[in-house]
Amino acid sequence: MATATSPYLLQHAENPVDWYPWGEEAFEEARRRDVPLLISIGYAACHWCHVMAHESFEDPETAALMNEQFVCVKVDREERPDVDAVYMAATQTMTGGGGWPMTVFATPEGKPFQAGTYYPPVARHGLPSFRQLLVAVGRAWGDIREDVLRAGDGLVAELEHNARVVARAEGVPGAEVLGAAVGVLLREFDAERGGFGGAPKFPPSMTVEHLLRHHARTGEPAALAMAQATCVAMARGGIYDQLGGGFARYAVDAEWVVPHFEKMLYDNALLLRVYLHLWRATGDELALRVVHETADWMLRELWLVPDGGFASSLDADTDGVEGKFYAWDAAQLVEVLGEEDGAWAASLFAVTPEGTFEHGLSVLQLLQDPDDVDRHQRVRTRLFDVRREQRTAPGRDDKAVAAWNGLAIAAFAEAGALVGRPELVHAARQTADMLERVHWDGKAKRLTRTSRDGVAGQQNPGVLEDYADVAEGLLALYAVTGETRWYRFAGELLDVVLEEFRDETGLFFDTASDSEALIFRPADPTDNATPGGTSAAAGALLTYAALTGSGRHREAAEQALRFTGALAERAPRFAGWGLAVAEALEDGPREVAIVAGEKEAEKELEKELEKEGEKEAAKASGEEAGKEPGKEPTLHQAALASTAPGLVIAVTPPPGDTGPTPELLSGRPAIDGEPTAYVCRGFVCQAPTTELSVLSSELA
Template sequence: MANRLAGATSPYLLQHADNPVDWWEWGPDAFAEAKRRDVPILLSVGYAACHWCHVMAHESFEDEGTAAQMNESFVCIKVDREERPDVDAIYMQATTAMTGQGGWPMTVVLDHDGNPWFAGTYFPDEPRHGLASFRQVLQALTDAWRDRPDGVRQQAAQLREHLQAPASLPVAPIGADAIDAAVTALGRDFDPTAGGFGNAPKFPPTMVLELLRRRVARGDDDVARRAAHMLGRTVAAMAGGGMYDQLGGGFARYSVDRGWVVPHFEKMLYDNGQLLALYARLGTPLGDRVARETADFLLRELATAEGGFASALDADSEGVEGKFYAWTPAQLVEALGEDDGAWAAGLLSVTDAGTFEHGSSTLQLRHPPDDPGRWAAARQRLFEARASRVRPARDDKVVAAWNGLAISGLVATWQRLGEQRHLDAAVAAGRLLVDVHLVEGRLRRVSRDGVVGAPDAVLEDLGCVAMAFVDLATATLDATWTDHARTLLDDALARFPAEDGGFFDTASDAEALVARPRDPSDNAAPSGLSSTVHALVAFSALTGEPRHRAAAEEALATAGVLAQQAPRFAGWSLAAAEAMLDGPREVAVVGPPGPERDALAQAAYALPGAVVVVADGPRDDWPLLAGRVAVDGRSAAYVCRHHVCAAPVTDPAEL
């Protein structure tokens, strides 16, 4: 019999609709019920593609005895962290404060006012590895609520005080010296053997890599050379390892090992949108190949019928993580024949012992094949053979921020490769965000099957989508995208500002939680702060409206101390600072379509952080194109900073 989650729109909540647990969705009714029964609230937070969320669900939430214990002693609430990042952020902060670490599934116990007094992550169904079983934890919590209410109140008060600590951030402008110091600090964390930063597990450091790419362009000095080395080593290692899908394109969420060999196999839209842009902007054969293959993955496996992009593919299929993606030598031979199978096994590091589990291996492509034609044919045959396997499930909700990242990535890929299908897909996703997610001038965070969900946008949605709209404006020269970007950025400036010049992650009139979330640090996706700064800077460069630039400079300074102390978590803010040091450059390329204009456009697109428009001739409706004409019949590029322009050039090298 289905529980209350049967009416949810979140695929993650729907995964739990048949649990014997009497789940509630987050909302006042659940809190009122807990108060009426005088029981605590058990909050369980996860997401649809989360492997350990599935494990805990199978072990505990599907177990009749465990569910009966939960139903008797708690009001149980399920939250999709991707749908309600504000709820997730507050209680993840509490979980980290109590346990020293965070992650999902997250289990938090609350009082009737939403104050946390216990937190943890995964709990097994039986005691193991020093962890109590989930049922033991539930009984201890029940006893504490009943027998030690003063202790519960004291713990809740302490955590509430921690969560409500003053949110003001120190202000420190990020100049050239601060950027170079950050690059030097990153060098101390760099893994010279395997690429990337730190040790296992390794997440793709996309925003840091874009910072390094931009720093390389500033000048040929020691810092730039170190940045180039870290960038080149890491993008090659990630694309050559098992974290990258060598058959179907696209990246898994992270590598569990130092060498990028074995991933956690879930494939997230936010990772692939960002990595798509990064590889497209490299301007190398490797970058072009990975961008094309990753764009193919997005269009083939994550595109929705309504024109947007789904959130994720699961890590598991048939209940086994990675089963869809891993191979044995025998399976390669079965698909390719004896000779090609053995050749492919050597090329892809598929061994008898296996690099993954149960004698299977991930596919790695560490070096270019000695016979590219043979590899292309083998890759296609393996891709077709894999298609007969049971596919991982898809979380098909559309998240505004992540679709913004995908749109920007597709525009960058169109700029580099010139394939119209990439721009068409970006425009379709943008139209979905406007037609479905923009409700009475305000952005909503999620939709599914073309129906918008209730959760309001958080700051990262406004920032990522506004940036996507600026990218669409420059690509299409359709001014309606500029108008939509202005709507979102003005909303950010009106409802999200903090007194120190930065931003909160939720609006001033959003649902009141225990505390108002605010975190300037980047994680797997850009922070609300850094994404909004990027959008403000690009919008100002495109339109010439100075107040958006001023707001960006003020907000960016609130990330200055973070950039000094933990640059790995401030890569996108540092990348914005690098672009602002450079202007960013505003480039207008004008002339008749053809190879001459295309060459100038490619040179312009390669300028890190630049805002580039390309047109047949002058247009008064675009400030960057006003009065811009070809020079002596030749296509020309006009390079400006702060709307002060140099003489036009016609040679891509000179540009």
């Protein structure tokens, strides 16, 4: 364990438990000793994982019992989502629920026969104590082993059957099904507090993206209203850090007040893109502020130096106390700000005498914008500085996960282009470079899921979501910069997706065909905290098909969406990204080729790019994509600003880039030397135009 690259595993290296990392050594030891495996799965930012570790895994007597009767295996779910997926399916089947920490007992072959989540050190709330559970499982293994083995075999057969049957559901959702899905969401929508359902409430980032795309395609006002109300409620609630920016994992209540304080890269990358698209559609100033603040938070707190890319998460706890870094009471505000400003801040941030959190503390909210904007900014800055200087910062899980960095690339590339911040485009480019340099084996054509300190985790092969989300990010970065390197890299990743992650029927699996054999090969088509691998693949394949004209990629995208149709009218919240991709498919997609002209200004830009070097080139290309105040946008900027859900952009490469360009650009010259746009939709193309107004109308 001491040599592990996972910060989560390293947190357990000093436990008195004889932990093994996931691998053949643990299985061999269980067979040699003829004892079951105890598989404990969690992640570094998980609060209840820390609680169970402190209560049980650090306790010498409990550890002795674990070591005596089991071979104990610790798994970081973020490093091995494939292992997590199969045992989560088992846990949910056996118990009707799931979550982390996950506790699974399995045969030496890895077949689960008992599972649950958190177990307390003493029996309470209807749960046995962890020690009681250990004793009971140990006795069952000794006294009724045949029954235990039979149960494990039956469960594995059921799980494998369910995965194949569910993922083979037919039906690419069309306009009627997409409309019905919005109708279901409207019934589940919390009109008073935003979001869907009751407590706990998770940020429905992919569902909001689906609603924004549906509104853009159909003009349906209810879709936009649900999206906007949800985004406003989250941005004003305690789930959003009102001082430092960035969103917590979820709210424990239905009002978005008290978060579960861990902050994940994937949530913030997805939400950054959602708020950007909300601002693009409506001009909402709150959404724009969240875009800037969330991007700033990601760069400040998660950026990895010197390799580039983003770390995975920030912990929920500091000094062993959940939320200690973020919560305040009125007296603390007065102490920091003085009597007058402290009382004003308590009112502004909804800090109550009884507290909204624990121990009389409150999580800061911003239920409405103050009239005195300057005072708000002064108070906010002072509280932020004091918090940073005088409180223990949450721990950071500094491994880089390929899929989540792919989501960040897409968000930063688009945000930098749309809000005129070239440094965000540059960060997206650095992240893409890190993934290609550290995570991608060009000879073997394989992507590694994780890295730490610039070293790839060789025991953690990329899963479907890694290939698909990185391809999605690269294609977004290409659309902004025109750099063919990213278009080429995305194509290589998607070739692996088609060749190694699906079978002859078009079923997409979460693991490659040559990956480690688990108790069954997972194939989960649903979306959960992040886009599922299948729907993420659908999105990237659809975009790539539009750029290349490849029928093979388009057919694969449609195959990947089969199960989305089955979910659309029953549980659309578990198909948010799939439905967003289906909206793009129904919209066309809309293919836009932007061909550069030969103006003197562009020749001057070419000289400037050659002269200034890589950093200035990155800045200049970012500025080219972003609209500058007071200047008429370019055709490229106008295309990027379109809300069309099926938008796919190909753009002339920057000077000196001689890489292969998409077929979408082939045979399309500039008209009279002017920058020219070509727009196609549903296999039908419009006449080329050099006019912004014409392009805008074609993309409306």
